Amino acid sequence: MTVSDNNEWQSPGGLPQPSPESRPAPQWGEIAPGQWAPPPRPGLIPLHPLGLGDILGGAFRVLRRNPRPVVGAALVIRGIVAVLTIALMGLFTYYGLAGAIDATGSGYSQLVIGQQVQSAASSVFTAILGLVADAVLQGIVTLEVARGTLGEKLPLRELWARARGRVGALVGWSVLVGAVIIVAVLIVAGLIALLAITGGAAGVAFAVLLALLFGAAAVALFAWLGTRLLFVPSAILLERLPIRAAVVRSWTLTRGYFWRTLGIELLVSLIVSVASAIVLTPFTLILGIIVAISVPASAAPNITASFPVFAATTAISALVSAITAIIAVSATSLLYIDLRMRKEGLDLELVRFVEARQTGTELPDPYLPLLSAPPTATTTESPWG
Template structure:
């Protein structure tokens, strides 16, 4: 059960803290890195328990990748169903609101007198921009809700529990607003970065000479690279924030501080996992959507080569695109959210011995015991500020 990030014969690095292996059903065993080693020479190695989604040990790279997708298969009604509801709501509201406002704006511009057309056009453009506020706000709230749902699902599935969709949503809703605030802060920070770079580029290019244009292009290229690097760094260091908000019930500020601490020493591992999962999801999405889009485009040309039914073809194209895009986006959102939650669990197992707490919880629950939530910060260590 060697961690795939290490050579097969490499020793497992020691984890902080003094941990005692759980009692029955693993009596006589001592925890050695990523497995249980029996004190009886005749028994030898014993695998760590796996009551649910993952073995209760620090998660190997291959296990983490597989578990991110297994979340969908293990509880599809709750996970894929949640993703489908959220993505459908976002896309449908966006299409309806933006589509209606765009149709109204174009009709208003066409019917305006020539001497008033510039003013009407400016007002219509402003109305179109304002119409985006509702879909963006919905997207922030819905994305936060889905993230919370998947975090709860991964946490409970690790313990062998399988919750219904309604139960997941009720538990996730209790931490919706702190998570929405965090999502909003990330979005605003990214928009500010893009706006600053774009503003500098526009100022340089507006000078009009060759030097200004060259400087604008260079600032745009290197500014975009710098923004991408800073975004990747910040996203990695704060990757555990959603899980901390939901599972440990921390506020945004406390979650950021704790996430920064958890990822210390595991930055490149965390970044690699998140980037690879994102890349795999994007590749699969393109493999699914690109051939269908090409076939639909070719089919439209063959059926209506003269464009006599261009309006009907456009409507049909939008409908088909939504039918394809919504399930694909739902799968992508669930898998990426699951990867973030699994990274959090792995970090806590490696740095705080969370796996041993989970084993104790599973054993006590199986024996009818009443134990506290193993994901909460321990009270004896001072805990963390709630939010």
Template structure:
């Protein structure tokens, strides 16, 4: 009968006689399958830090992931900008809003006080002349707050572009650093904002002026109605055209600041980057605008409504108490409007910079350049500005 390995039992030696010495044990037999042999460890399993180059830590996470982003990431990234570095970001938006509000109040409050005083003390014969002069002064002085808003808005665009670009690299800049970098490109930004304002204002004035001229030349009511309807159709078509051009040229501020381009070059860059991504860019800008508008209405309108209801309940006769509550409600509404306006302007400006970086990642591989920049910076190597176009990167100054 054949005995298998599992049936084999080691024989038991017979017992030794009393007093006999224990015989030595036989040498251990080698294992059945031989002695295991272990070679040197594979380089893939070497301990971290081994090797001539050592171990480099991964890049620190920044504002944006260093890869092309999905729609949801793009949608909420501008709001993360405000949360990640709130003091300089929200502070800049607040300064911009206050600059426009203070400029308007400083000019128009004394003007209206003077106008109303003149109207109260004027004769009926002088009333028309006073009103005409008041309208002229209002139109003339409106240039000052418009100019302040123009400069402030351009500066805010530059600040937010710098904040998003530096935040993507894991940097957290202070007020001074943000403002210095944005101020270096303020004149092209003002020129671009002024160009947009002039074009929009000229088109609107041309349409409205045409309607008024036709109404004066042809006072027939039927003609006026036809002209008004035609003007509305033209304005609707111009709105569609403006939405298309605004989307195609939305990235101009980012190109001006980050690529240090002139206005014409920045327009060409924005046009080329948005090729094939028009609807995505338009949808993001529209959706964020609707979200911010709805949020502003939800915050501001209940305060105004509750203040009015409270004044009517406490003082139905519209006396001094009613006036005091109305003034307090108006002040609270204005304060909330300024705060909400600061948040809105910051988020909308940040969105443009986020879209710009994402489109460059998709079309030019900017994400790889940013990764190399961060790794070199963490290793202590000199780094150049990673946002300059490839042809300008060789002679770029150090990113600072």
């Protein structure tokens, strides 16, 4: 038998065998004979331990992959906070302006003190409102990242249904963290102010030195605790743990990966901060120039003009912060998934879940802790050990 160059090789059974070039490309989950298949990527990220590029790329990809529930919810939540803040400050501005026109002497001093009290009260109110709004937004984005990793695109209604029962714990954790920070700052500031008032010139100098030392210590403590407790919201939402167990869980996950986690979080924070500054700075300068040109230099008109500037700045800041918050929360959620891949083999569970779903088999949520897992990770281990 002669074989020409134009004829395909014939098997002994007489059936032609396709050449490698004519074989169909392997589909997801298939490995071509003699070839290496990369880890699958059914959705947001590849299902293997992530590098820096995967985390950053995935965080930005969340914005365009399923924008309606994520970006839409962020704009609505931040918009509500902005509207309430603008309305509150508008009321204070109106009553402050009306009082400033009629006030004289001691009445003016009382007016100033009243405005300071109102400003402090509004700051506390907006801070609490912001914490609640950020907690809700964090829950939506975290669930979107988790389900997007599995190739799912869920509407906002279903994302909210998956968060049901955990939003209260998430808000409670955010309020608890905010309250601890506020109380600590007030105590330290009060002690420093008392020392400066009662200690004379030496007391002032010592108070300044003490403030610098406390500031440096606070930054270091915030970086350490913030990194070790970074994944508490993710554990509350995805593993449905109570707050105490979620604290232990986050502490355990970051053990051995503290510097990597801190470095990536700082890099993401730097990126979103620079992006926010690039967008907000021109608007702030333009608004300031418009006010300086169009408003005469008298007290009452300046008070009146400050409110539109505040309202416009608040609205633009809400829009920008909605986008940057999505990126920051997405990066944190991807870091959480990455650490579980590295320490627990979560990538294998995710692959198994996706493959079973393609065959019509329903498996339990892969993010939930395994029933056979040792209890030391969530019950007996102290977060301070």
